[in-house]
Amino acid sequence: MARYVFVTGGVVSSLGKGLSSASLAALLQLRGFKVRIRKLDPYLNVDPGTMNPFQHGEVYVTDDGAETDLDIGHYERFTDISATKSDNITTGAIYSDIIKKERRGDYLGGTVQVVPHVTDRIKKFISYKIKDEDFVICEIGGTVGDIESLPFLEAIRQFANDIGDKNSLFVHLTLVPYLKASGELKTKPTQHSVKELRSLGIQPKIIICRSEKSIPISERKKISLFCNVDLKNVIETVDVQTIYEAPISFHKEKLDERVLSYFKIKSKKSPNLNKWKKITSNVLGSKKNVNIGIVGKYVNLKDAYKSLDEALTHGGISNNVKVNLTRIDSENLKIGNLKNLLKDVSGILIPGGFGKRGSEGKIAAIKYARLNNIPFFGICFGMQMAIIEAARNLLNIKNASTSEFGNNCTPVVGLLEEWHKGKKLIKGSNRNLGGTMRLGLYDALLKKNSLISKIYSTSKIKERHRHRYEVNLKYRNEFEKKGLIFSALSPDGLLPEIIELNNHPWFVGVQFHPEFKSRPFTPHPLFSSFIKAAEKRKGKNS
Numbered sequence: 001m002a003r004y005v006f007v008t009g010g011v012v013s014s015l016g017k018g019l020s021s022a023s024l025a026a027l028l029q030l031r032g033f034k035v036r037i038r039k040l041d042p043y044l045n046v047d048p049g050t051m052n053p054f055q056h057g058e059v060y061v062t063d064d065g066a067e068t069d070l071d072i073g074h075y076e077r078f079t080d081i082s083a084t085k086s087d088n089i090t091t092g093a094i095y096s097d098i099i100k101k102e103r104r105g106d107y108l109g110g111t112v113q114v115v116p117h118v119t120d121r122i123k124k125f126i127s128y129k130i131k132d133e134d135f136v137i138c139e140i141g142g143t144v145g146d147i148e149s150l151p152f153l154e155a156i157r158q159f160a161n162d163i164g165d166k167n168s169l170f171v172h173l174t175l176v177p178y179l180k181a182s183g184e185l186k187t188k189p190t191q192h193s194v195k196e197l198r199s200l201g202i203q204p205k206i207i208i209c210r211s212e213k214s215i216p217i218s219e220r221k222k223i224s225l226f227c228n229v230d231l232k233n234v235i236e237t238v239d240v241q242t243i244y245e246a247p248i249s250f251h252k253e254k255l256d257e258r259v260l261s262y263f264k265i266k267s268k269k270s271p272n273l274n275k276w277k278k279i280t281s282n283v284l285g286s287k288k289n290v291n292i293g294i295v296g297k298y299v300n301l302k303d304a305y306k307s308l309d310e311a312l313t314h315g316g317i318s319n320n321v322k323v324n325l326t327r328i329d330s331e332n333l334k335i336g337n338l339k340n341l342l343k344d345v346s347g348i349l350i351p352g353g354f355g356k357r358g359s360e361g362k363i364a365a366i367k368y369a370r371l372n373n374i375p376f377f378g379i380c381f382g383m384q385m386a387i388i389e390a391a392r393n394l395l396n397i398k399n400a401s402t403s404e405f406g407n408n409c410t411p412v413v414g415l416l417e418e419w420h421k422g423k424k425l426i427k428g429s430n431r432n433l434g435g436t437m438r439l440g441l442y443d444a445l446l447k448k449n450s451l452i453s454k455i456y457s458t459s460k461i462k463e464r465h466r467h468r469y470e471v472n473l474k475y476r477n478e479f480e481k482k483g484l485i486f487s488a489l490s491p492d493g494l495l496p497e498i499i500e501l502n503n504h505p506w507f508v509g510v511q512f513h514p515e516f517k518s519r520p521f522t523p524h525p526l527f528s529s530f531i532k533a534a535e536k537r538k539g540k541n542s
């Protein structure tokens with residue numbers, strides 16, 4: 001039977017529960033175990049798909065088309081296990097499921113309640129489709145003490161009670177703040193947070209303390225005493241320079257060893273962390289640098305383009321160069337300041353996006369990249385903006401735009417009405433915004449001898465999508481006459497998947513999100529190739 005590790009967070013949010021869970025999973029994998037990581041999110045949205053990235057960070061898309069929390073991205077990058085729809089659930093999804101059943105009369109006249117109906121549904125999710133995994137790591141979103149976390153904490157308490165202590169373990173991640181004025185590390189917030197957890201019937205057995213400074217034995221002893229935890233199970237996590245250092249630092253603190261010792265399980269093999277050490281030294285030690293400009297709308301929140309930032313780092317790893325990211329707010333980008341804002345970048349990337357705000361700045365940046373031979377990478381919305389720029393300036397269609405911004409234009413990008421998934425025809429809907437996009441893995445066929453087929457070294461790819469609009473095929477011939485090639489299409493030949501520009505060092509737009517499939521140990525070929533092109537371009541901006 002699988003062992004379940006529940007990871008909760010205390011004191012404040014953003015302590016790195018996702019990274020801690022992902023690191024633990026990676027370490028257990030290195031010891032020969034099969035793991036699965038899941039996330040329970042307490043908010044009322046059915047999924048994060050409709051949430052603003054400013055508030056919640058990136059929406060991560062899985063192979064099977066789930067729109068999930070960005071932590072799922074960490075899980076995939078750290079374990080290389082593809083997540084599925086059943087690895088992330090929210091309060092909203094649980095309630096909508098229960099209410100649907102209630103309307104159908106499935107509860108046979110009974111009163112529907114948080115306990116047991118909501119908690120039972122959560123418990124079902126935790127072990128759903130778990131078969132031969134050795135460990136299931138379940139991260140509970142939010143912070144202990146939040147009203148909305150309560151049903152989840154009650155559900156994991158019950159779940160652990162059902163399967164017994166020898167099969168379940170609670171790990172609590174808290175903050176141990178450093179007070180500069182007194183020069184002290186403070187354990188009181190941790191004590192309070194654990195007290196809160198214990199009042200809900202949960203006794204953590206491992207406490208991970210996030211801190212700016214290393215925690216001395218005296219403070220560890222205090223935490224051990226007040227929180228009723230074995231001293232060896234008080235584990236510190238101090239800030240790391242790159243996230244890829246996290247598994248190394250948790251291993252030094254013996255997190256994996258303590259987990260196995262709790263379950264009284266012997267390691268299947270001795271863990272070899274060399275591959276993590278290698279990428280860490282690669283990320284931190286590269287002598288060469290390359291500057292990439294990301295022109296987007298959500299530049300002020302670091303997490304809004306999490307997978308993209310990571311994929312660019314991976315591209316750097318494969319070229320042995322450090323990638324510096326300059327985030328440029330597309331709303332501030334005007335013809336007048338464009339040259340100045342982009343003067344130090346050797347590659348321009350326009351990420352996925354939604355809505356008109358800031359789009360003219362993106363289009364201006366694309367024109368600049370096209371005319372000045374600066375490597376350009378357009379992702380999803382970025383590819384759509386590149387088509388609009390080319391339509392306006394190469395085909396002279398002055399009011400070219402996308403129907404996403406309204407109908408008062410020549411729509412070179414239009415609403416997806418229907419599309420194929422294998423043989424199945426799927427109809428789009430422009431009324432509901434949640435879950436109605438072309439989502440998840442779709443095939444694309446690459447044109448022979450194109451730049452893209454060289455980059456991928458294959459003729460058929462599968463990439464993850466998340467879009468409601470598509471490039472209009474109607475203008476293909478005119479674009480191709482001007483050197484803008486449609487170098488990949490969906491297998492039915494109806495949906496443009498990739499565009500590239502001839503007579504340019506590197507100008508590629510893709511309708512999908514390659515960043516979701518990039519891994520630190522297998523960087524995505526598009527990002528490796530883009531960084532290589534940017535590296536070549538270095539120092540040539542006039």
Ligand code: GLN
Pocket residue numbers: 351352353354355379380381382404466467468469470
């Ligand atoms: N807003 C565009 C669409 O829905 C692009 C989406 C994206 O970049 N993910 O098609």
